[in-house]
Amino acid sequence: MRGVWGPTSASLLIMAWWTSDPAVLRVGWCFGSWAEMARILKHLSSPLLRPLKPFNYGSVTQLCQISSSCRSLKSGRFNEPLSGMECARAGGIATMYRLPFQEDPKGLDVCFVGIPLDIGTSNRSGARLGPRQIRMESVLVRNISTIGAAPYESLQVADIGDININLYDLKKTVQMIKEAYVKIFAVNCTPLTLGGDHTLTYPILQAVKEKYGQIGLVHVDAHNDCEDIMLGEKIAHGTPFRRSLEEGIIDPKKMVQIGLRGSEYSANCHQWQKDLGVKVVVVEECWHKSLVPLMDEVRTMIGPDIPVYISFDIDSLDPSVAPGTGTPELGGLTSIQAMEILRGCKGLNIIGGDMVEVCPAYDPLGTTALIAANLLFEMLCVLPGVKYHKILP
Ligand SMILES: [Mn+2]
Numbered sequence: 001m002r003g004v005w006g007p008t009s010a011s012l013l014i015m016a017w018w019t020s021d022p023a024v025l026r027v028g029w030c031f032g033s034w035a036e037m038a039r040i041l042k043h044l045s046s047p048l049l050r051p052l053k054p055f056n057y058g059s060v061t062q063l064c065q066i067s068s069s070c071r072s073l074k075s076g077r078f079n080e081p082l083s084g085m086e087c088a089r090a091g092g093i094a095t096m097y098r099l100p101f102q103e104d105p106k107g108l109d110v111c112f113v114g115i116p117l118d119i120g121t122s123n124r125s126g127a128r129l130g131p132r133q134i135r136m137e138s139v140l141v142r143n144i145s146t147i148g149a150a151p152y153e154s155l156q157v158a159d160i161g162d163i164n165i166n167l168y169d170l171k172k173t174v175q176m177i178k179e180a181y182v183k184i185f186a187v188n189c190t191p192l193t194l195g196g197d198h199t200l201t202y203p204i205l206q207a208v209k210e211k212y213g214q215i216g217l218v219h220v221d222a223h224n225d226c227e228d229i230m231l232g233e234k235i236a237h238g239t240p241f242r243r244s245l246e247e248g249i250i251d252p253k254k255m256v257q258i259g260l261r262g263s264e265y266s267a268n269c270h271q272w273q274k275d276l277g278v279k280v281v282v283v284e285e286c287w288h289k290s291l292v293p294l295m296d297e298v299r300t301m302i303g304p305d306i307p308v309y310i311s312f313d314i315d316s317l318d319p320s321v322a323p324g325t326g327t328p329e330l331g332g333l334t335s336i337q338a339m340e341i342l343r344g345c346k347g348l349n350i351i352g353g354d355m356v357e358v359c360p361a362y363d364p365l366g367t368t369a370l371i372a373a374n375l376l377f378e379m380l381c382v383l384p385g386v387k388y389h390k391i392l393p
Pocket of ligand 1: 198221222223225237313357
C-alpha cells in the first residue's frame with residue numbers, strides 16, 4: 001500500500017490506494033464501526049470493501065482515468081493525458097486529449113475550454129457541436145509533437161469544460177463569454193478555445209484587453225471577419241475583428257490575416273483594415289509554397305514582447321482537407337501550411353488562442369475535427385516555456 005486518504009465520518013469510509021502496480025488505483029468504501037474500519041485498513045483485500053458506486057459509470061476505464069491524473073499529482077509533476085498505452089483510446093471520458101478535467105482554472109498554466117456557439121453564423125449552422133467533436137477526435141493526439149515539443153513536461157494543463165451560453169440571445173452570450181474569460185485570465189491561465197462560431201473571439205479579446213491591454217493578433221481565416229454590419233447587427237461571426245480593432249484591443253500594425261479568399265461583397269473588401277496598417281495575406285500569396293518565410297516576417301513584425309492572440313478559423317483550410325465548416329471556400333491552405341503557420345508562432349508572447357467554426361454535421365468522417373484537435377496541439381506546443389526534446393535523425 002502506497003497511500004491512503006479520504007473524507008471519513010463515523011460510519012462511512014471512502015478510500016483510495018495504490019497497489020504494488022502504480023498504474024492501478026483502487027477506490028473503495030465501507031460502512032461500519034471505527035473498529036471495523038481499522039481492521040479493513042489493515043487488510044485492504046477485505047471482502048467488506050466494495051467498489052465505490054459514484055465512480056462506477058466509467059467502470060474500469062474510469063479507474064484508469066483516476067489513476068492517470070492522480071499519478072501525476074503524486075509525483076508532484078504536471079498533468080498528463082491518459083496514454084493509449086494504459087487505457088484503450090476509445091475508452092475513458094473524452095476530455096481534450098484525455099487530460100484531467102477541473103472546473104476551476106486556478107493553478108493551471110493552460111486550459112482547454114469549449115464554447116458551443118453557432119447563433120452568430122451566416123450560412124450553415126451547427127458549430128455548437130464543434131467542441132464536443134474536437135474532444136472526441138483529440139484522443140488520438142499523443143504527448144510529444146513530431147518536432148519534439150513536450151508541453152506536458154513544462155506546463156500544467158487541463159480541460160475546464162464549456163462556457164455556458166444562451167443559445168437564444170447572442171448579445172447576452174457575448175457578455176457571458178467575456179465574463180467567463182475575465183475569470184480565466186485573472187488567474188494567469190492561458191485559454192485555448194474550442195469553437196464554436198467566430199463571434200466568440202470578440203468577447204474573448206475584450207477580456208484579453210482587461211488583462212493585457214493592447215495585443216498583437218495572428219488571424220488565419222478564409223474571411224477577413226471585418227464586416228461592419230450584418231443583417232443590421234454589429235455582432236455576428238463576420239464582425240469580430242472590426243469590433244476589436246475599433247475598441248483598440250488590437251494594435252493593427254501587429255496584426256496579420258492569412259488565407260483570405262472567396263467571392264466578396266465588394267472589390268476593395270480588405271481596404272478598411274489595410275488602411276489601419278493590418279498585414280493582409282490573401283490566399284493567392286500562399287499557393288504552392290512554404291509559409292515559413294512569411295512567418296519569419298510575421299515574427300519580426302510583431303516582435304517577442306507584445307502579448308499575442310492566435311485566432312484560427314478552420315475554414316482557412318481547403319474544403320478538400322476540412323469540409324466540416326459553415327462557410328467553406330475553395331483554393332484554401334493545406335494542412336502542412338497550417339502547421340507552418342502555427343509552428344512559425346514560436347517565439348511570440350502568446351497569451352491565448354482559438355480554433356473555431358468546426359461544424360461536425362458537414363463532415364461525418366470527423367476529419368475536420370481531427371485536424372482541429374491536432375492544430376490545437378500545435379498551438380499548445382508554441383506557447384512560451386514549452387520544453388523541446390532533440391529528435392534524433
Ligand atoms: Mn472566421
